[in-house]
Amino acid sequence: MSEDKATLWDCIVIGGGAAGLSAALTLGRGRRTTLLIDAARQSNLVTTGIGGLLGHDRRSPAEYYAAGQRELAAYPAVETRRAEVIDGAGNDDETFTVTCGDGRRERARSLILATGMDYRHPPVPGLADRWGDSVFHCPFCHGWEVADRPMAVLAQGAVGVHGALNLRAWSDRVTLVTNGGELTAQQRERLAAGGVAWDERPIAALDGPGTELRTVVFADGDELAVGALLVKTTLLQRSSLAKDLGASLIEPDEMLSVEAIRVDAMCRTDVPGLYAAGDAATTVPPSVAAAVASGHLAGASAVVSLATA
Numbered sequence: 001m002s003e004d005k006a007t008l009w010d011c012i013v014i015g016g017g018a019a020g021l022s023a024a025l026t027l028g029r030g031r032r033t034t035l036l037i038d039a040a041r042q043s044n045l046v047t048t049g050i051g052g053l054l055g056h057d058r059r060s061p062a063e064y065y066a067a068g069q070r071e072l073a074a075y076p077a078v079e080t081r082r083a084e085v086i087d088g089a090g091n092d093d094e095t096f097t098v099t100c101g102d103g104r105r106e107r108a109r110s111l112i113l114a115t116g117m118d119y120r121h122p123p124v125p126g127l128a129d130r131w132g133d134s135v136f137h138c139p140f141c142h143g144w145e146v147a148d149r150p151m152a153v154l155a156q157g158a159v160g161v162h163g164a165l166n167l168r169a170w171s172d173r174v175t176l177v178t179n180g181g182e183l184t185a186q187q188r189e190r191l192a193a194g195g196v197a198w199d200e201r202p203i204a205a206l207d208g209p210g211t212e213l214r215t216v217v218f219a220d221g222d223e224l225a226v227g228a229l230l231v232k233t234t235l236l237q238r239s240s241l242a243k244d245l246g247a248s249l250i251e252p253d254e255m256l257s258v259e260a261i262r263v264d265a266m267c268r269t270d271v272p273g274l275y276a277a278g279d280a281a282t283t284v285p286p287s288v289a290a291a292v293a294s295g296h297l298a299g300a301s302a303v304v305s306l307a308t309a
């Protein structure tokens, strides 16, 4: 393993999605030596367009990240590197050391985790092939593109009822499919009053040509014709990095199933000098806009703290 002992970065940003790029831009403009390390596996790369991002609505994610990287290039204090951080630790002198998969080690006075999340969806056959297209987790991101088709929501209990009622903004033919989960009498009443159908039978598969969705196939062989499916997902940390560095996590609850890094309003974790931004620390429905905003805040927090320490 090699370590450049001469370099002590002001900040290392781990992750180069919307949050990490935004943090690095703010650090660069604050004239702080910054290393952005990114494995380039942003969670929305499978989609054709980013829905609902002001100034970039429906722009391809890859183009958007490339534009962010071009903007960073104007700031000499910022260096970017394609690598995966496999280990991180705090040092006795209040600095941090990170180790990359290629063996390189780097040290910094502060660290921003902008590592995104692992979006977990139920293991229904045919779901993964349509993920980010006719199957999605966020109606604000993809509802417009599939509006007015018959739609289903794959979720259970109160979350399912909430998601199905909400989806009526995009379609007046919504069915809640619970994949074997039972609804209460009160939940069924709410759905009926809202004009939403439900089906509690176990699901065998999703079907349709390519990434299109035409039917939800139940285990008993019956089919429900739909053109799009909203799926409840659980967001988990992609690695143990945050925990290894001593940050505490928020346990997922039923409504908002995210295992977020705990941060304060300025994106500070419980560990001095360690910040988190974007999906990795979100407790609101995740979006690119929210990631840009929190990345900016984390970068600004680090700049202020470095200057006033």
Ligand SMILES: Cc1cc2nc3c(=O)[nH]c(=O)nc-3n(C[C@H](O)[C@H](O)[C@H](O)COP(=O)(O)OP(=O)(O)OC[C@H]3O[C@@H](n4cnc5c(N)ncnc54)[C@H](O)[C@@H]3O)c2cc1C
Residues within 6 Å of the ligand: 014, 015, 016, 017, 018, 019, 020, 037, 038, 039, 040, 041, 042, 043, 044, 046, 047, 049, 050, 051, 052, 053, 083, 084, 085, 086, 114, 115, 116, 117, 119, 131, 132, 138, 140, 141, 142, 238, 239, 241, 277, 278, 279, 280, 286, 287, 288, 289, 291
């Ligand atoms: C399928 C899908 C579609 C979506 N569509 C939309 C949409 O249309 N509109 C919208 O607003 N939002 C959408 N979202 C949500 C949105 O994409 C996220 O909220 C946002 O991109 C989060 O940005 P981020 O920077 O926090 O994480 P990410 O974009 O996931 O970026 C994190 C980066 O960190 C890197 N990384 C992780 N760990 C390491 C490590 N150890 N070392 C180095 N690098 C690392 C990853 O490789 C990745 O490049 C969608 C999400 C999904 C899953």
